[in-house]
Amino acid sequence: MNTGDTAFMLVATAMVMLMTPGLALFYGGMVRAKNVLATLMQSFLCLGIVSILWVAFGYSMAFGPDVGGFVGDLTWAGLKGVGTEVGPYSDTIPHLLFAAFQMMFAVITPALITGAFAERIKFTAYLAFTVLWTTLVYFPVCHWVWGGGWIGGHGGLDFAGGTVIHINSGAAALVAAIMIGKRKGWGREPFHPHNLGMTLLGAGILWFGWFGFNAGSALSAGKIATVAFFATQVASGAAALSWIAMEWLTQGKPTTLGAASGAIAGLVAITPGSGFVGPNSAIIIGLVAGALCYFAVLSKSKLGYDDALDVVGVHGVGGLWGALATGLFASTAVNPGGADGLFFGNPALLGIQAMDAFSTIIYSIVVTFVILKVIDVVIGLRVSRDEEIQGLDLTQHSETGYSL
């Protein structure tokens, strides 16, 4: 065991944990005041639900002994045999610490999806969805990429979870937004974000936590963590700038929400390539991400689905761009343990990245559809019309966010 790496990973794990409350604030500020607590809750409670699933069987399904490249078996259920010795995923940190680090990734992924059905889902439906989706979609896809499954096995690169977390949650969000339907008054009533200061604070916390997410994915306090750390910062900054530049050009004003959204789009896009690309490539990835995600969000109203907080536009599209960009900009000069991308003489990687991304999208869409269909039949996805008008805070939790 290496105490330096272990200390680094303990801190990185705590930083990734902080991203989920950060996400809660990021989302909470964007909804109307009557739904702020319910929205915060839908992210925050993933810290409870997913942590329990992770210990019970999730870690074993994601990282346990491989079954056909698709999922881990249940040998490590209840974290049986997962102790403080090093390995098998790292030679320098305790196995239990690796499990803790990965637990935080599992926590935030279903929380990301909650932005799609915000302001109208029943709390019970949210609970059921989080349990089923994490079990049937997240754990297998995580296994595909990092747990010895087929994507990691054929050379696909996903340093910190662009495919596992962002493409996966973005695809699920698209299905969820369509299946639960538009919020009452969509397209007629204005849906003003009720507290953009909260959203900006959330974006800042996410940004901070993302250093743990990306640099920590090196699993070691060294050169590769430094590469990922640096790429994370400049991609996010570049994307915040390019998002507001696009707004300025097309709509006349740069917005605070645009800066926050752009920063997150940049963080999403750099995630899969963060340990494989240099700073200049990271800036290009970020610049493209900010502009691309802005136009993706704009196209939502034309396509006619109500992805309330733009999970598809930011995480789906940003994640997809990031996966493909890794296939363009990855360089073995930066990380000898990675691969070269198209711009460094290896066109094959781009094809592998695209195939991995699309496989994940298709799997996530199909299974998410089935899960939501079952929940809709058994308990119903959506609150009643009256409850939606009154707001989820009061009707789902008997609380209000503000009493002024």
Place this chain on the structure above:
Amino acid sequence: MKKIEAIIKPFKLDDVKEALNKIGIKGMTVSEVKGYGRQKGHKEIYRGAEYEVDFIPKTKIEIIIDAGQVDQVVETIREAANTDKIGDGKIFVLPIEEVVRVRTGEKGRDAI
């Protein structure tokens, strides 16, 4: 007795209050209100979605005065709240039947 209700631009409240203080008006009730008239609303943009906001924030002042002071008070408010731009507001004058001071039970002019 009369009641003066004035809808003014929020940033003009201090000017109006001081001007009224100078002519001896020692009390008022103020509320934050929203509304629209000839001044158009404004546009807000959130992630590309543009919303027209019709109701603009204004401040409403309510003052109860003796009928003889009406012209002076109205003119004072008008001068203090004026910016020469659309949206400066309106002043209403209403009759008041009775005023009662809660603490003492005084009525009418004595209670103002």
